[in-house]
Amino acid sequence: MVNMVTIYGQTEDEKQLKIFYDLALTKGKSYDWLNHLSNQIGGRLSGSVQAEQAIVYTKAELDSLGLDRVWLQPVMVPKWVRGTPEFAYLESKPGYTSNVPICALGGSVATPPGGVKANVIEVRELSDLEKLGKAKIQGKIVFFNRPMDPTLLNTFQAYSGAVNQRSSGAAEASKYGAVGVIVRSMNLRLDDYPHTGSTSYGDLTDAEKIPAAAISTNGAEFLSTTLKLDPNIQFYFKQNCKQLEDVPSFNVIGEIKGSTKPNEIIVVGGHLDSWDLGDGAHDDGAGCVQSMDVLRLLKLSGYKPKRTIRVVLFMNEENGLRGGRKYASEAEKNGEKHVFALESDAGGFTPRGFSFDSSEADFSTILNWKSLFEPYLMQQFTKGGGGADIGPLKKEGIVLAGLRPDSQRYFAHHHAENDTFEHVNKRELELGAAAMVSLIYLADKYDLGSAN
Amino acid sequence: MVNMVTIYGQTEDEKQLKIFYDLALTKGKSYDWLNHLSNQIGGRLSGSVQAEQAIVYTKAELDSLGLDRVWLQPVMVPKWVRGTPEFAYLESKPGYTSNVPICALGGSVATPPGGVKANVIEVRELSDLEKLGKAKIQGKIVFFNRPMDPTLLNTFQAYSGAVNQRSSGAAEASKYGAVGVIVRSMNLRLDDYPHTGSTSYGDLTDAEKIPAAAISTNGAEFLSTTLKLDPNIQFYFKQNCKQLEDVPSFNVIGEIKGSTKPNEIIVVGGHLDSWDLGDGAHDDGAGCVQSMDVLRLLKLSGYKPKRTIRVVLFMNEENGLRGGRKYASEAEKNGEKHVFALESDAGGFTPRGFSFDSSEADFSTILNWKSLFEPYLMQQFTKGGGGADIGPLKKEGIVLAGLRPDSQRYFAHHHAENDTFEHVNKRELELGAAAMVSLIYLADKYDLGSAN
Numbered sequence: 017m018v019n020m021v022t023i024y025g026q027t028e029d030e031k032q033l034k035i036f037y038d039l040a041l042t043k044g045k046s047y048d049w050l051n052h053l054s055n056q057i058g059g060r061l062s063g064s065v066q067a068e069q070a071i072v073y074t075k076a077e078l079d080s081l082g083l084d085r086v087w088l089q090p091v092m093v094p095k096w097v098r099g100t101p102e103f104a105y106l107e108s109k110p111g112y113t114s115n116v117p118i119c120a121l122g123g124s125v126a127t128p129p130g131g132v133k134a135n136v137i138e139v140r141e142l143s144d145l146e147k148l149g150k151a152k153i154q155g156k157i158v159f160f161n162r163p164m165d166p167t168l169l170n171t172f173q174a175y176s177g178a179v180n181q182r183s184s185g186a187a188e189a190s191k192y193g194a195v196g197v198i199v200r201s202m203n204l205r206l207d208d209y210p211h212t213g214s215t216s217y218g219d220l221t222d223a224e225k226i227p228a229a230a231i232s233t234n235g236a237e238f239l240s241t242t243l244k245l246d247p248n249i250q251f252y253f254k255q256n257c258k259q260l261e262d263v264p265s266f267n268v269i270g271e272i273k274g275s276t277k278p279n280e281i282i283v284v285g286g287h288l289d290s291w292d293l294g295d296g297a298h299d300d301g302a303g304c305v306q307s308m309d310v311l312r313l314l315k316l317s318g319y320k321p322k323r324t325i326r327v328v329l330f331m332n333e334e335n336g337l338r339g340g341r342k343y344a345s346e347a348e349k350n351g352e353k354h355v356f357a358l359e360s361d362a363g364g365f366t367p368r369g370f371s372f373d374s375s376e377a378d379f380s381t382i383l384n385w386k387s388l389f390e391p392y393l394m395q396q397f398t399k400g401g402g403g404a405d406i407g408p409l410k411k412e413g414i415v416l417a418g419l420r421p422d423s424q425r426y427f428a429h430h431h432a433e434n435d436t437f438e439h440v441n442k443r444e445l446e447l448g449a450a451a452m453v454s455l456i457y458l459a460d461k462y463d464l465g466s467a468n
Numbered sequence: 469m470v471n472m473v474t475i476y477g478q479t480e481d482e483k484q485l486k487i488f489y490d491l492a493l494t495k496g497k498s499y500d501w502l503n504h505l506s507n508q509i510g511g512r513l514s515g516s517v518q519a520e521q522a523i524v525y526t527k528a529e530l531d532s533l534g535l536d537r538v539w540l541q542p543v544m545v546p547k548w549v550r551g552t553p554e555f556a557y558l559e560s561k562p563g564y565t566s567n568v569p570i571c572a573l574g575g576s577v578a579t580p581p582g583g584v585k586a587n588v589i590e591v592r593e594l595s596d597l598e599k600l601g602k603a604k605i606q607g608k609i610v611f612f613n614r615p616m617d618p619t620l621l622n623t624f625q626a627y628s629g630a631v632n633q634r635s636s637g638a639a640e641a642s643k644y645g646a647v648g649v650i651v652r653s654m655n656l657r658l659d660d661y662p663h664t665g666s667t668s669y670g671d672l673t674d675a676e677k678i679p680a681a682a683i684s685t686n687g688a689e690f691l692s693t694t695l696k697l698d699p700n701i702q703f704y705f706k707q708n709c710k711q712l713e714d715v716p717s718f719n720v721i722g723e724i725k726g727s728t729k730p731n732e733i734i735v736v737g738g739h740l741d742s743w744d745l746g747d748g749a750h751d752d753g754a755g756c757v758q759s760m761d762v763l764r765l766l767k768l769s770g771y772k773p774k775r776t777i778r779v780v781l782f783m784n785e786e787n788g789l790r791g792g793r794k795y796a797s798e799a800e801k802n803g804e805k806h807v808f809a810l811e812s813d814a815g816g817f818t819p820r821g822f823s824f825d826s827s828e829a830d831f832s833t834i835l836n837w838k839s840l841f842e843p844y845l846m847q848q849f850t851k852g853g854g855g856a857d858i859g860p861l862k863k864e865g866i867v868l869a870g871l872r873p874d875s876q877r878y879f880a881h882h883h884a885e886n887d888t889f890e891h892v893n894k895r896e897l898e899l900g901a902a903a904m905v906s907l908i909y910l911a912d913k914y915d916l917g918s919a920n
Contacts (some may be wrong), residue, residue: 041618166493166895169845205894366818366874368845393621393820395847422818422874424895442657443618443876 029388029461033454035317037392040450045312046305047442049077050364053305054295054437061292062332063095063263070288071266074304074329078270081312085273088266091342093332095263096123098292099256102229104198106242107133107250114242116235117208119293120255121182121199121215122335124228131254132157132196132227138243142180142188154193157251159243160185161200161236164427171423172362175202175430179213186228187218196253197228200236202427208232209432212291214335229253265331267339272311274323280466281324281347283357284310284456287333287340287405294435298426302364302440304329306419306449313453321460323355330405333361337404344408355465358417358452359403363429364445365421369396370455373416378464382415385458394451396420415465417455419448481840481913485906487769489844492902497764498757499894501529502816505757506747506889513744514784515547515715522740523718526756526781530722533764537725540718543794545784547715548575550744551708554681556650558694559585559702566694568687569660571745572707573634573651573667574787576680583706584609584648584679590695594632594640606645609703611695612637613652613688616879623875624814627654627882631665638680639670648705649680652688654879660684661884664743666787681705719791720781724763724773732775732918733799735809736762736908739785739792739857746887750878754816754892756781758871758901765905773912775807782857785813789856796860807917810869810904811855815881816897817873821848822907825868830916834867837910846903848872867917869907871900 040046053060053070060067071088078086102120105113120126137153139145140162145153160181164174179202186197201211210230217225231239242249268288274280286303290296307327314325331339347354358370369389372382379399386397401407402416410416421444429435459465492498505512505522512519523540530538554572557565572578589605591597592614597605612633616626631654638649653663662682669677683691694701720740726732738755742748759779766777783791799806810822821841824834831851838849853859854868862868873896881887911917 037621038619167490169489169843169899171895366876391621393848396845424818424899425893428893441877441880443623447621447876 033388036313036453037450039313039316040446044446046309046445046449049305050301053301054297058295059292060290060296062093062289067289071268074268083270083272086270089269091265091331091338092262093265093338094336095260097258102255104253117210117232118229119210119212120257121228122212123214124257125225126256127227127254131252133250133252134195136251145188145192150192157196158189158194159198161240164204166204171427178202182213183216186215186226190224190226196226199230201230201233203233205428206233208234209434211432212293213431267331267343268329271324271326275320276322278324281326281352281354283326283328285328285330286360288329289332289334291334291431293433297437297440298363298429298435300361302445303360306360306452309449310453323460333405340405341408354409354414356415356459357406357409359406360419361403363421363426364440366444367394367419367421367448367451369394369420371398371400371418371420373402378415485840488905489902491765491768492898496898498761498897498901501757502753505753506749510747511744512742512748514545514741519741523720526720535722535724538722541721543717543783543790544714545717545790546788547712549710554707556705569662569684570681570705571662571664572709573680574664575666576709577677578708579679579706583704585702585704586647588703597640597644602644609648610641610646611650613692616656618656623879634665635668638667638678639672642676642678646678648678651682653682653685655685657880658685660686661886663884665883717783719783719795723776723778726775727772728774730776733778733804733806734775735778735780737780737782738812740781741784741786743786743883745885749889749892750815750881750887752813754897755812758812758904761901762905775912785857792857793860806861806866808867808911809858809861811858812871813855815873815878816892818896819846819871819873819900819903821846821872823850823852823870823872825854830867
């Protein structure tokens with residue numbers, strides 16, 4: 017009898033997933049939304065006009081879906097602006113210069129108006145700074161040139177292994193008297209796009225902050241080779257970025273009220289802000305429109321969730337995480353019970369699985385669903401983080417999950433000018449939305465995180 | 469003791485696969501080769517100058533690898549030429565025309581010099597022709613407009629379900645007096661690229677052959693909508709293609725002689741010819757350069773295969789399969805024993821697994837290796853075809869296999885102007901080569917197909 021029920025249950029779930037996938041692949045709306053976000057609005061850096069436009073647009077689109085409630089949640093966000101485009105060159109001797117593509121790292125200070133020109137010292141690790149000491153660093157530009165490890169199949173691991181150069185390089189190099197920092201772009205491919213991303217000065221005073229820029233991977237190879245030929249070359253760069261006062265912004269939220277457990281909340285989301293260089297199609301326009309489509313597909317399918325299903329488009333993931341923190345603190349303040357949160361923030365590529373941050377018991381439950389995703393070629397159900405924006409929701413009991421798309425191409429676009437709509441494939445994007453709504457359905461039906 | 473051996477064996481295999489993957493991802497040569505094939509040579513239609521150049525280039529590259537033998541295997545191939553670009557428009561009334569993008573199907577006859585202009589009848593299935601009958605078809609252009617099924621996760625299945633319109637549409641429509649055929653491109657995406665591919669007239673006489681062209685998916689939607697508004701519109705198209713006499717060409721072959729069983733042969737290959745519209749980067753430049761790199765990576769790793777490992781770059785897969793047939797017939801004639809053949813002809817995207825055409829016993833052996841590929845995110849080990857070019861090798865005992873890359877994007881490029889190098893990602897291509905050399909290694913080590 018138990019077997020019968022199990023078999024019957026599986027068949028019902030199989031049918032339901034097929035409904036979701038068919039709807040997503042034939043009537044999905046994520047691609048149209050992404051087209052608008054990318055091509056009509058563009059890069060959505062926190063505090064920018066485009067970020068505002070994206071809030072207005074996505075709120076209006078959610079309003080049109082007939083959800084039970086749509087609202088904006090106010091949050092103050094940092095406002096960093098790039099200013100006029102950056103400029104850099106190598107100078108082998110006076111008058112002999114070669115331009116290289118750079119971009120300021122998010123949060124960096126500007127150079128002096130006339131730029132910075134200095135000798136360069138190349139390092140691989142943050143710890144190299146201590147080995148070299150002030151004597152060899154003082155007055156120079158530190159060039160962090162450790163590539164992402166190409167042998168790692170999960171490119172996010174390769175990113176994790178290299179990104180401290182970008183996030184802490186300037187703060188560390190300043191302590192040894194460096195006058196600027198140039199960081200090899202977090203990109204596995206050799207090309208001409210510099211990749212931005214946030215850098216933090218930690219507790220440095222304003223006077224101690226030194227300008228930091230990313231150089232394209234081809235530029236990094238060129239600079240490194242040139243330094244080997246002549247360690248005395250000079251590097252010049254100029255950037256005009258600025259950290260302004262915080263400004264008001266919003267998380268965009270919509271929900272379908274639960275039929276029997278409306279006070280238990282399941283969140284699905286991505287972040288609405290992006291960097292300013294591209295149009296933020298993969299990072300994270302894709303996650304936003306997939307999350308919006310999850311609620312739309314739920315309604316379209318006729319499935320009535322027991323719990324409240326909430327889409328949250330978080331603001332300011334890239335340079336502050338203020339939206340994620342605000343959402344979690346409001347939830348805490350209002351005594352809301354969140355049982356499950358799913359984020360899509362790894363690009364709009366073919367989904368390969370999910371990662372889960374959960375108890376062992378909940379993970380066992382989840383593994384029971386794995387076979388349901390086999391027909392949809394989702395085979396990776398692993399332990400791991402959910403996503404930056406939903407991180408602040410973490411507490412005993414809640415299950416956090418992240419969509420895991422194929423990661424091979426992601427870092428060729430991440431935070432760069434070529435993170436654009438034409439690099440997102442419609443079907444791949446829709447398969448992500450289908451996988452997400454399927455997981456939300458199972459989590460709701462089988463009370464994931466709810467017993468805690 | 470058996471367990472010990474198994475565990476030891478697995479560990480050794482794990483190490484060997486790691487060596488192959490690391491080499492492919494750090495010292496792979498497939499991407500450079502593909503760059504040359506795509507950007508220096510271009511589309512390589514059988515009998516074309518570019519096909520000749522590709523033969524010369526790949527032979528020279530194989531010569532440089534220090535293989536035991538490299539040679540050209542002569543084969544006569546059909547030579548079909550597109551001529552001046554095709555041209556088409558819809559005419560709602562005299563003088564009111566809208567151009568639509570078309571391309572002649574491979575093997576099609578030309579239109580008369582002044583083109584063909586006629587009313588259009590839209591159908592979904594070949595069987596619709598019989599239902600409509602001669603009365604409704606005679607003198608018209610038949611428009612086959614059945615889309616590929618977007619709900620199929622394996623897009624090759626969707627292709628199989630739609631391609632009879634292209635391959636047999638003209639032959640069938642001619643029997644009902646049609647004057648031409650327009651086929652919706654085999655493309656899951658809505659865009660402006662017409663996709664060519666071969667069409668066959670079966671046993672029609674020259675006089676019975678009618679011209680056949682593909683229309684872009686956007687063009688097909690436009691034509692269909694227009695027909696609904698006004699069934700009396702006329703469609704005009706003109707194409708100048710021509711079937712010439714067969715010409716001499718070659719399969720390009722190289723091999724590493726087996727150390728202990730040199731008379732048993734393992735083949736790895738792809739097809740060197742392509743269609744003429746793009747540069748054939750995915751179809752099948754990718755498969756060729758991956759196969760070449762399999763032999764190079766074997767040598768680089770120091771692994772000495774027991775059997776002879778042969779790379780074969782087949783000529784004329786697209787419109788004749790003459791290379792695959794010739795290779796198999798020569799093997800038969802020379803009494804060569806082929807035990808295993810692996811083809812890569814499904815694009816240079818992230819590899820997801822392999823399909824196998826084998827006995828149950830061999831498939832059991834193969835499934836033992838599946839876990840070795842888990843760290844490399846290759847989870848799909850299925851039964852299925854190997855590939856068109858290696859198909860003629862099929863006989864009792866031999867195992868045929870095909871690399872199965874992610875298929876979501878493939879048909880957006882297949883046989884179209886946008887099958888170009890920039891749509892191939894270096895890592896994805898290299899992961900395919902790594903998977904292939906790993907499988908070849910295991911097949912050789914564990915005597916796949918050899919007991920038969």
